[in-house]
Amino acid sequence: MTRRRLLLAALIAMIVAAYFLSGADEALTLQNLQAEQSRFRDWLAAEPLTVVGGFFLIYVVMAAVSLPGATLLTLLGGALFGFGWGLLIISFASTLGATLAALIARTLVRAPLERRFAPQLERINAGIAREGAFYLFTLRLIPLFPFFVINLVLGLTRMRLWTFYWVSQVGMLPGTAVYVNAGRELGNLESLSGILSPGLIGSFVLIGLFPWLARAGVAVAKRRRLARRYDRPTAFDHDIVVIGGGSAGLVASYIAAAVKAKVALVERDRLGGDCLNTGCVPSKALIHAARAASEIRGASRYGVQAGEPEIDFAAVMGHVHRAIREVEPHDSRERYEGLGVDVMAGDARLEDPWRVKVSTGQGERVLTARHVIIASGARPRVPDLPGLEAIEVLTSDNLWRLEALPERLVVLGGGPIGCELGQSFARLGSRVALVEMGDQLLPREDRDVAAEVETRLGGEGVGVHLATRARRVVPVDGGHALEVERPGDDGEAVIERLGFSHLLVAVGRQANVEGMGLEALGVETRGDGTLAVDESLQSVLPNVWACGDVAGPFQLTHASAHQAWHATVNALFGELKRFRVSYRALPAVTFTDPEVARVGLSEREARDRGVEVEVTRYDLRELDRAIAEGETDGFVKVLTVPGKDKILGATIVGQGAGEMLAEFTLAMTHGIGLNKLLGTIHSYPTRSEAVKATAGVWKNAHKPERLLGWLARYFAWRRGSTRLAAMKTVDESMRGS
Known part of the structure; x- marks a missing residue:
């Protein structure tokens, strides 16, 4: 060739x-x-x-x-x-x-x-x-x-x-x-x-x-082809029917109602979806309780003697459920009906591109809509592991029903969910082993980022098993163990058994695409199971759209909201103007301790994509606020265009990383470079000063050496040192003669 x-x-x-x-x-x-x-x-x-x-x-x-x-x-x-x-x-x-x-x-x-x-x-x-x-x-x-x-x-x-x-x-x-x-x-x-x-x-x-x-003609042709294939209604009950009442569905309904479109929202379970009921809200409440226990244990570092904290796990879970109840009104049926949304509880199925059959406890109802937005979310993926059917598997969905603290917890999966929950249960008193098939935790992050988290988890008693594959669940001594396989020092496979009282599976999530009639209508799925949509979130059917976890590729609440805006606006106004979704400045935070926060490219992604970058790093042990609080683990890492201050990505590891990341996200969204961040006044002493300090490291690496050399000569001349040296030379010459 x-x-x-x-x-x-x-x-x-x-x-x-x-x-x-x-x-x-x-x-x-x-x-x-x-x-x-x-x-x-x-x-x-x-x-x-x-x-x-x-x-x-x-x-x-x-x-x-x-x-x-x-x-x-x-x-x-x-x-x-x-x-x-x-x-x-x-x-x-x-x-x-x-x-x-x-x-x-x-x-x-x-x-x-x-x-x-x-x-x-x-x-x-x-x-x-x-x-x-x-x-x-x-x-x-x-x-x-x-x-x-x-x-x-x-x-x-x-x-x-x-x-x-x-x-x-x-x-x-x-x-x-x-x-x-x-x-x-x-x-x-x-x-x-x-x-x-x-x-x-x-x-x-x-x-x-x-x-x-021509584009308008193509759109008309597609609609007419659909109309010939199905019996298109001559009038519609709604402008949009949204299937799914999680983060994406709620935002889509809110936007549609705000512009006075008639919108129906169908949810078969609880409004608020995973984020409110089983994800963001309960997990962050649990993480906060676990952090409080950790801070009590470490209080002696600051001269405060508190001893080992006493954990009342039932009270901890009470705090978790209280947080859910207090946030719940934000996502309630009453609120959205007050906004003009027709909220229905039931299972939705598309009979054709314009008709949605809703099955409720009182019967069935068929809604007609000009557009349908699929926002059905995702659920935890449970692997096909031999022996798993013999135990009750914990996932991020059902662990909130626990009444007692797990004595021995094995976490399968070293991604964000596995690391967050594994660390939290360890801090609350469980003996935790974390199993990850890859050779590092947080597989999407750079190695130096994952190493910071691994070090902290190991220091807090979590047994981290990397490059380890789960084989099966086996009964042992009246309980169960996870049989795993890892490569030994001699290259031979080593088989181990990790006993547990509870097994938490956190190996990812799969999109909810079944039972809605999509396959019969020709709406395709990708290799990862998410719905196949284009950059405007439109499916192969011109009036069927998707957003949130069911569409991927980022299963994050704020990503779902970002997509929901695009799907709704494109559905309602796409004949006039279509907006493509951009993830260039999409932030993501892993709420471990230390936190990991990133926006834009990582070093690994830049290398895989062949993007040339310049890396600037600032260690938090140099930050006054971090030193004062005794929390100096972590760093800030910024990727820029070589020789320029344009930000291509930023990663922060450390306490409060998620809050600090917002400044970099704003900068990337609006094209603000490191020079302007350096020129922005930051309160002292704060952790946000790390952003300015990182910009300062970059600026110092790009200082104009030749100009500075000339300035040194200029100031020396102004001080008179050059003239004095010349006069001294003349004086010595005259003495010698």
Whole structure:
């Protein structure tokens, strides 16, 4: 394959060299074409096949190797062959040449690029698979956009060459017609700018507007195709029906009601979803209680003698459930009905794209809606582990029903949930073992970040088992144990058994996509089980959208709210303006101690994507507030464009990291660089000063050394030291004489 690429590259280089060395680039000018126009016509009359065939071949070769002059050849074709024959010949020659150019780019460059930029190209190719033909068509309709760039760029994607060919054939036709028509008046043109007469400018404007008209036409065609397949209602009960009353569904309902759309919200369980009932709220209440116990144990560091805390686990769980009750009114049925939302309790199923059947305890009701938003959330994933059926498995959903503190807890999974809950139960008095199949905790974070958390967990008595695979659950001594396998020092597998009174499974979450009739309607799922939606959160059905955990890729409450805004606005106003979801400045926090907070790229992600970054690091042991409180573990790490202060990502490890991260998130969202953060006054002594200090570390690494050297000389001169030294030299010289 490498040899073929080298031969092809050599051939192209020879053609390009021959073009310029022969002087063809100088001969192919408007003046020369005009001067030789009559001669070309005589030659065409004498040898039509030779001229047509030669013209066609030259045009194909020039387009294939992206040589300049295609516009002039198009004008010449119009002058020689007239509008009809000229358009026919040039249309096929240009399309064939463009397809060959795409094939050349694909052969020479695509494989190396895919090896280096696999994640980015995977997303691009996914978009190409969905709407690549339409994108190519709209680009072809704008003749002022360099076609050779389109040829080369699209050649690097996974678009089928046949699709590329026929879309280019159709898409380039209007622009080609404009230039061929101008070529008929070749003798009257004084320059290429003469092509752009008012009439032709109007033609180009219409061509430029055509993509938007075409998109609207495509949308209408999709709706009509759906209407033919299903019985589309002539009127609708609601503008939007939202399925799922978790974070995403509540935000979607709120936004729709705020703009006076008629919206129905269907939830089969409890409003508030996982975040309120089994996720964010109860876990943070538990984490806070566990942190209080840890602070009591460590109080002697500050001269406060408190001893070992007494844990009343029932009271701890009472605090957890009290937190849920106090937050609950924010997500209540009464609140949303007061906002104008029609809230229903029941199971929702799509009968067709516009009809949602809601099954309640009192019967069934069919709702009609112009749009449906799926926000059905996700649930804990329980692996297919032998022996697991013999025990009651704890998950982040049901552990809140515990009445007694687990004596021995094994946590399966070293991600954020496993680390947060494992540390909390250890601080409350459980003996905890944490099992992670990967070679580090928090697999999405950098190694130095995970190492800080691992060190703290180990110091607090958590047994951390990395690179360890769960095999099965086995009965032992009247209880149970998790049998695990890890590589030994000699490379052989080592089998161990970790006894437990409770097993907590925290290996991820799976989207709730079953039972809603989506599969029957052709709404697809991705490999990870989430619903397949595009960048505007639209499914394959133009009026069915998805947001939150069911859509992925980030199963975070604030990510769900972010998506819900986009899904709702795009559903209600997408015919006028469509918004794509951006995750570039999406923050995420793991609430361990120390906390881990990140926005944007990590070092690992930058490396995997081939993004060049500059890393600036500031250790919290240098921060006055951290020193005063005796909490100096952790650091701030910022990734920037090399040599510039533009922030590409930031990671903070340490106490209060989640709160400190907000400043970096704001900076990335609004394009604020490190220079401006350095110039912002921060209260002293606060942990947020670490943000400014990190910016200062970056600035110190980029100080203008040459300018500072000149300033040193200037100040020395101002102090008189230079003049004194000169006078001393003169004085010594005179003494010597």
